[in-house]
Amino acid sequence: MKSPHPASAALCKVAILGFGTVGSSVARILCERTRTGLRLTHVLNRNLERKKNAGWLPAHLQWTEDINDILSSDADIVVEVIGGLEPAGEWIRSALRSGKSVVTANKQLIAHSGLELIDLARKVERHIAFGASVAGGVPVISGLQEGLAGDELFKIYGILNGTCNYILSQVESQGVSFAAALAEAQRLGFAEADPSDDVDGLDARAKLAILATVGLHTRVDPAAIPCRSISPIEAVDFEYAKQLLCTIRQISWAELDGEQLFATVRPALVELSSPLARVEGGRNLVMSTGKYGGETVFGGHGAGGNPTAVAVVSDIVAIARARQDITQGFADTPKSSARVTADFSTRHYLRFKVKDRPGIIGTLADIFSHCGINIDSVLQKPGYLKSSLPFVITLEACKASLVEEALEQIAGLDFLVQPCVHLPILG
Amino acid sequence: MKSPHPASAALCKVAILGFGTVGSSVARILCERTRTGLRLTHVLNRNLERKKNAGWLPAHLQWTEDINDILSSDADIVVEVIGGLEPAGEWIRSALRSGKSVVTANKQLIAHSGLELIDLARKVERHIAFGASVAGGVPVISGLQEGLAGDELFKIYGILNGTCNYILSQVESQGVSFAAALAEAQRLGFAEADPSDDVDGLDARAKLAILATVGLHTRVDPAAIPCRSISPIEAVDFEYAKQLLCTIRQISWAELDGEQLFATVRPALVELSSPLARVEGGRNLVMSTGKYGGETVFGGHGAGGNPTAVAVVSDIVAIARARQDITQGFADTPKSSARVTADFSTRHYLRFKVKDRPGIIGTLADIFSHCGINIDSVLQKPGYLKSSLPFVITLEACKASLVEEALEQIAGLDFLVQPCVHLPILG
Numbered sequence: 001m002k003s004p005h006p007a008s009a010a011l012c013k014v015a016i017l018g019f020g021t022v023g024s025s026v027a028r029i030l031c032e033r034t035r036t037g038l039r040l041t042h043v044l045n046r047n048l049e050r051k052k053n054a055g056w057l058p059a060h061l062q063w064t065e066d067i068n069d070i071l072s073s074d075a076d077i078v079v080e081v082i083g084g085l086e087p088a089g090e091w092i093r094s095a096l097r098s099g100k101s102v103v104t105a106n107k108q109l110i111a112h113s114g115l116e117l118i119d120l121a122r123k124v125e126r127h128i129a130f131g132a133s134v135a136g137g138v139p140v141i142s143g144l145q146e147g148l149a150g151d152e153l154f155k156i157y158g159i160l161n162g163t164c165n166y167i168l169s170q171v172e173s174q175g176v177s178f179a180a181a182l183a184e185a186q187r188l189g190f191a192e193a194d195p196s197d198d199v200d201g202l203d204a205r206a207k208l209a210i211l212a213t214v215g216l217h218t219r220v221d222p223a224a225i226p227c228r229s230i231s232p233i234e235a236v237d238f239e240y241a242k243q244l245l246c247t248i249r250q251i252s253w254a255e256l257d258g259e260q261l262f263a264t265v266r267p268a269l270v271e272l273s274s275p276l277a278r279v280e281g282g283r284n285l286v287m288s289t290g291k292y293g294g295e296t297v298f299g300g301h302g303a304g305g306n307p308t309a310v311a312v313v314s315d316i317v318a319i320a321r322a323r324q325d326i327t328q329g330f331a332d333t334p335k336s337s338a339r340v341t342a343d344f345s346t347r348h349y350l351r352f353k354v355k356d357r358p359g360i361i362g363t364l365a366d367i368f369s370h371c372g373i374n375i376d377s378v379l380q381k382p383g384y385l386k387s388s389l390p391f392v393i394t395l396e397a398c399k400a401s402l403v404e405e406a407l408e409q410i411a412g413l414d415f416l417v418q419p420c421v422h423l424p425i426l427g
Numbered sequence: 428m429k430s431p432h433p434a435s436a437a438l439c440k441v442a443i444l445g446f447g448t449v450g451s452s453v454a455r456i457l458c459e460r461t462r463t464g465l466r467l468t469h470v471l472n473r474n475l476e477r478k479k480n481a482g483w484l485p486a487h488l489q490w491t492e493d494i495n496d497i498l499s500s501d502a503d504i505v506v507e508v509i510g511g512l513e514p515a516g517e518w519i520r521s522a523l524r525s526g527k528s529v530v531t532a533n534k535q536l537i538a539h540s541g542l543e544l545i546d547l548a549r550k551v552e553r554h555i556a557f558g559a560s561v562a563g564g565v566p567v568i569s570g571l572q573e574g575l576a577g578d579e580l581f582k583i584y585g586i587l588n589g590t591c592n593y594i595l596s597q598v599e600s601q602g603v604s605f606a607a608a609l610a611e612a613q614r615l616g617f618a619e620a621d622p623s624d625d626v627d628g629l630d631a632r633a634k635l636a637i638l639a640t641v642g643l644h645t646r647v648d649p650a651a652i653p654c655r656s657i658s659p660i661e662a663v664d665f666e667y668a669k670q671l672l673c674t675i676r677q678i679s680w681a682e683l684d685g686e687q688l689f690a691t692v693r694p695a696l697v698e699l700s701s702p703l704a705r706v707e708g709g710r711n712l713v714m715s716t717g718k719y720g721g722e723t724v725f726g727g728h729g730a731g732g733n734p735t736a737v738a739v740v741s742d743i744v745a746i747a748r749a750r751q752d753i754t755q756g757f758a759d760t761p762k763s764s765a766r767v768t769a770d771f772s773t774r775h776y777l778r779f780k781v782k783d784r785p786g787i788i789g790t791l792a793d794i795f796s797h798c799g800i801n802i803d804s805v806l807q808k809p810g811y812l813k814s815s816l817p818f819v820i821t822l823e824a825c826k827a828s829l830v831e832e833a834l835e836q837i838a839g840l841d842f843l844v845q846p847c848v849h850l851p852i853l854g
Contacts, residue, residue: 029577029719131574137720139574146573147558147566150456150740157853226769232848237778240806240819244776244852251853253771264769269776269852275702275726276853285724292456293564293737297712299702299724310720313577342653342691344680349671349696351664379667392667421659425671425696426584426678426703 012320015042015075015100017067017091018082022105022132025309026079030316031056038316042075067091071098077316080104089113096124103315105132105308111206111222114213127322129315134207135160135284137307138300139314144215144288151290153215157253160207160265162282162302163191163198164230164250168267169281172238172247178231190282201227201250201265208252208265215288216256220263225254228266241269247277275299347376347425348395348403353417356386360415364393371406373398388417400424439747442469442502442527444494444518445509449532449559452736453506457743458483465743469502494518498525504743507531508559516540523551530742532559532735538633538649541640554749556742561634562587562711564734565727566741571642571715578717580642584680587634587692589709589729590618590625591657591677595694596708599665599674605658617709628654628677628692635679635692642715643683647690652681655693668696674704702726774803774852775822775830780844783813787842791820798833800825815844827851 014030016023023045030040042062064070067087070078071094078095080102082088089109092102102121104110110117110133121128131141135158144153159165163185170181182199185191197203209222230250241248246269254263270276275297279285284302289295301307354360361378368375374396384390395403407420441457443450450472457467469489491497494514497505498521505522507529509515516536519529529548531537537544537560548555558568562585571580586592590612597608609626612618624630636649657677668675673696681690697703702724706712711729716722728734781787788805795802801823811817822830834847
């Protein structure tokens with residue numbers, strides 16, 4: 001237990017393999033966030049003339065179409081975001097053997113060859129990290145590896161495929177057929193021309209295999225996980241599900257029971273009260289259950305260039321910090337304090353309790369108007385005594401200080417039975 | 428960028444200061460989880476005769492009431508779970524100066540002196556970790572420090588106090604007064620005899636100050652965060668909130684706008700569609716918003732011995748791993764594969780589409796009965812053609828294989844217009 005704590009990271013050089021949606025988002029974050037001690041030095045991409053003209057890219061950046069240029073470079077970390085099993089797998093192996101650490105977003109490769117690649121990284125004394133391989137920007141891999149390392153997890157389940165979630169949401173909310181919802185998803189670019197990886201569960205089961213390996217510490221061949229397609233689901237199923245206080249989602253589920261792993265990807269009914277029923281559009285949600293800590297939830301954007309790039313850059317930062325200070329995140333803090341205020345701009349809820357008489361609303365409306373505040377609605381439920389009548393005024397978004405000013409004037413009015421209850425309305 | 432990767436951790440010795448709810452849970456996890464390379468060696472507690480008789484504690488364990496016994500011991504990591512500013516603060520400083528790393532669950536101490544303690548740890552080349560200081564078992568500190576390190580967060584908000592959440596839920600669901608809900612919470616041990624730390628927001632603001640420092644990288648004095656009590660909230664406010672499609676929760680909110688930090692702890696209306704509206708009982712939920720990754724959600728048990736102990740042990744594991752392999756969680760994996768099955772036991776949803784005639788339900792019921800399956804309900808919505816009538820049978824919890832067996836027999840029946848849609852019902 002000795003801990004060398006260099007005060008700041010040495011400059012860490014990063015090469016990116018693949019300059020598509022995720023690769024260019026990673027490059028942008030590295031270029032915009034200059035205080036991280038990370039420097040983008042190389043990009044490998046085919047047809048690079050078309051790509052390298054983005055104005056925000058630094059002049060020193062070296063472009064290549066040849067992996068050997070990267071392998072022989074001084075880059076410390078190689079980011080693989082080209083996808084697919086090959087050449088990604090061979091390039092990652094070569095990078096590790098060339099003394100580079102690797103960050104990858106490649107779920108199929110990690111699901112199939114993750115343990116082999118980790119063994120290789122360990123042998124050559126380099127790191128490999130793959131937080132972006134599951135659920136994009138949802139920090140569930142680091143959550144299972146770090147935040148819940150103290151627990152014994154036995155169940156991991158959730159929504160791991162945004163395309164299925166979008167299609168099922170559309171069948172539910174629009175009452176359209178599965179085919180129509182799929183066609184719309186394809187038109188919007190949410191689904192591939194060949195959607196079978198998504199709708200039949202193959203995409204989700206690769207992610208589930210990774211989560212089971214990381215969180216349940218069991219080796220799983222993704223091909224061994226039984227999948228069912230969401231394609232037989234019709235609008236009528238949502239009507240019946242609703243009667244059962246449920247909705248229908250593509251659920252990935254892995255549960256350890258001794259030496260046996262229950263695991264499947266399939267459409268399932270989930271109770272409307274479950275967080276799984278509330279996952280919107282392309283979002284992902286992962287729930288884990290542990291012997292000691294009970295249920296933990298991780299949610300966020302499951303795909304897209306920027307969220308996935310956040311996961312990639314977080315892994316780069318973790319590798320750069322690996323032999324530094326685990327309190328880095330806190331210790332990076334500037335020594336100057338922020339000016340703290342509670343003067344948010346929100347909508348507002350004001351609940352009055354009054355001795356009722358004509359003209360009260362008019363009096364209040366005048367005060368708000370003088371303060372430059374717009375009333376949104378007035379609510380009054382029946383069934384209360386006129387001598388102590390509660391009613392509510394909601395205000396359009398404005399600063400809390402403005403409302404306080406109006407309430408100071410209102411506080412002196414003789415029809416008030418008790419002080420006004422003032423709450424911000426969030427969302 | 429060099430990475431020494433020892434194949435396994437050297438044995439890491441742990442001392443616990445305080446053997447209350449959290450301390451004894453930490454001890455139990457360390458004693459039950461033997462494959463972690465961690466060994467509980469010392470416990471400091473007053474009146475220790477009463478405590479040390481638990482049968483599951485190892486015989487080698489050394490008990491003391493004197494902090495100097497811990498400081499001069501060979502413990503590598505000292506866990507502080509006594510709470511309060513002093514003597515906890517002085518003991519942590521002494522432990523660091525004695526060459527020990529420290530794990531603490533002490534939110535008031537970290538909110539007030541966190542940066543000073545980290546500076547000290549850095550100076551003496553040891554670690555300090557405090558993942559348990561906010562939201563118990565919710566891995567939000569590591570999530571902000573590690574999983575979202577690649578993003579630029581500008582907003583963190585959520586439900587950080589389970590007592591307030593319980594009280595407000597009771598006012599909402601039972602229609603009781605605030606005073607009655609508080610008294611019930613006190614009777615059940617969810618609220619202290621003096622509840623002001625919870626209901627007035629002081630507990631939550633200490634946690635919010637830590638989250639703002641870790642996630643927004645800004646130094647915040649907790650005393651500078653304006654708080655409002657939840658005590659004026661009445662049942663009528665929930666009725667009006669419901670009309671506005673909202674509910675009311677104690678919300679902690681911090682948002683960075685240039686050099687200014689908007690921050691407050693107060694009751695607020697939250698939309699029923701927000702995950703915040705769904706947080707039950709003593710659970711916590713933290714949401715962060717970043718420039719690149721958008722919104723991320725962390726949820727789980729915010730308090731209690733075991734969930735908090737998971738956070739403590741996760742920090743111990745992180746320190747023990749600090750100069751090892753960040754892929755440890757994956758690489759710990761046993762080389763043997765789990766047997767994978769999808770044969771979960773759940774409730775089941777079966778949607779049939781039939782050419783209607785008398786006796787269909789009876790025929791199906793006979794088949795299920797022969798297979799040993801109990802029908803839970805039969806649902807039939809009006810308005811469909813008799814020639815293609817959808818209806819639903821739900822089954823009580825049983826193995827999927829049993830249902831498949833019944834469905835094989837059913838598949839041959841001539842009244843079916845299409846194959847049965849079979850979904851598990853989760854929850």
